[in-house]
Amino acid sequence: MNSLQFPRHGDKENSPFFEEYLVKLLEERDSLGLTSMVHEIDALMITVDPGHSVKYIAELCLMTAYHYLVTLESESHWTHILRIGLESPDILVREVKDPNLRGIFRSLNEIYPVGAKKPNSRYMGEIIRVDDLHDVVKLQQEREFRFFSQDEIRKLELPGNLAVSKPSPYTHNIVAYLERAADEMRVYALGVSRIDSEVQLAYEAAKNMQDKLRIGDLLLPIDHLATRVYSQNREVAILEYLSWSSYYFWGAYNIFNQNSSTNVTKSAHGLAESKSPAKVFTANNTPYFVNHLEQLPSPTETFVRNYGPRLHHLAIAVRDGEREGFENIEFVVNAIAAQGQGFLLDVIGSREEGLKQIFSNASEHSSLIIEYVQRFGDFQGFFTRDNVAMLTEAAGREEGVRLAAS
Known part of the structure; x- marks a missing residue:
């Protein structure tokens, strides 16, 4: 693959540093095979404060094409899966059960005056589909990119079949990798799977309203x-x-x-x-x-x-x-x-x-x-x-x- 083949748009002038390392990083990425092994965004992860996930899912299901699929319940979180289909990304809406729960993602909110008012409310980042999780992680670690350990992923109650980056110092977002063939179903290894009756009712009401509004x-x-x-x-x-x-x-x-x-x-x-x-x-x-x-x-x-x-x-x-x-x-x-x-x-x-x-x-x-x-x-x-x-x-x-x- 050649990631530098595409035409450039716009009028913003970038620094010499950016232009130099844009070429170096993309040429290296292509030569290592990373561009070929790393594919589309499979899912987006969003966390909300206690008591907000049902209303947020109702909001999303009215305002977007998303459907409620299932809820994964773990010790400290509910993770609700929204899906359109395998040809577009899922949304994972995570609700913190305990308002006093503290952790790294909450700390990213608390030093900002408005962010601190909703300490668990934040977009976390993307899950990206890869061909070979082991090889991609190994190559990225050799490039000095850092990941949470499997024990840390378990404590954070994120799906165990993901490799999850440490939060970016620039965007505060994470990137996670999920190994999946293009024709395989998306599966998130987390908690106990069930249909949440309250979420289901809110979802059905939202979709009925969508139909009514045409x-x-x-x-x-x-x-x-x-x-x-x-x-x-x-x-x-x-x-x-x-x-x-x-x-x-x-x-x-x-x-x-x-x-x-x-x-x-x-x-x-x-x-x-x-x-x-x-x-x-x-x-x-x-x-x-x-x-x-x-x-x-x-x-x-x-x-x-x-x-x-x-x-x-x-x-x-x-x-x-x-x-x-x-x-x-x-x-x-x-x-x-x-x-x-x-x-x-x-x-x-x-x-x-x-x-x-x-x-x-x-x-x-x-x-x-x-x-x-x-x-x-x-x-x-x-x-x-x-x-x-x-x-x-x-x-x-x-x-x-x-x-x-x-």
Whole structure:
């Protein structure tokens, strides 16, 4: 494989360090065979505080194409598996049973003023499918990447058939590997499996509402995952993720009027985003401590200072087309908004520009925003410059971002 064969998009200038090591790391990854052995994102892991998983699953099952599959119960957690099918990633929603339970993932929240208010509410990271778990881990360890031991995985109550990285110093996310052939079922070796009656009822109610609203057939799988990091960590966070995964650097755009850049990575295997979502990294162009001198907007850096570096939103694709005189994205948003779901702005973009987008309010259960995106025709991008500027500005008005650190 050649991970450097893809065209570059965007106008963001990277440092010589980034450009040099982008080539070196991807050439090494290809030559070691890692790119060929590491495949799509198999699942996303999200943890919520006690008492929040049922409502969060109901929210996801109304707003997305996901279905409740099963619950895995371990000593300190319930892990609920949501699935669309094997051609798109699962979502693992973990609920902490005891509000006093402490651990490494909680500690990543507690040093941030807004993150600390929901100490267990955080996106943890991705599970990536690999051909040979032993060989991939061995190669990554030789490259100085670190993993939790099997005893640590057991104590953290993560599936025992995963190899799990230590949290990134740049994104605070983990990467896990799952050995699975492409045609095999996904299995998570954890706890006792059962159907949770409360979750099942909430799921059925959400899907019945989807049917009533006539939006279920318009919602497609996850399109991209957007992480926000400190300005100084933009380049290293991207290079680190490319080293863990089989993604390549698609490109980056400067969003001057929001003092930030949006950076995209995609699967080098040429997989559709519905099967392996793009990973987007957003960062300020300047650090927070020069804002009082430059008087520049700083929604991204403010988010990171208040929540910590973490996933900001899940983008859900909406099927192209119209329903009852509305573009599908507007039909979906109008229907969901009528059920009480808030949005940070109106639908923006146009058919002429190639896509329309919108951000929901942040979930009170996971702190994650849902983005809806509808592409028209053969448009292949993830945003237009005007769209992403408006989305970034709107996200800066979200309540948690506006709360200044005291």
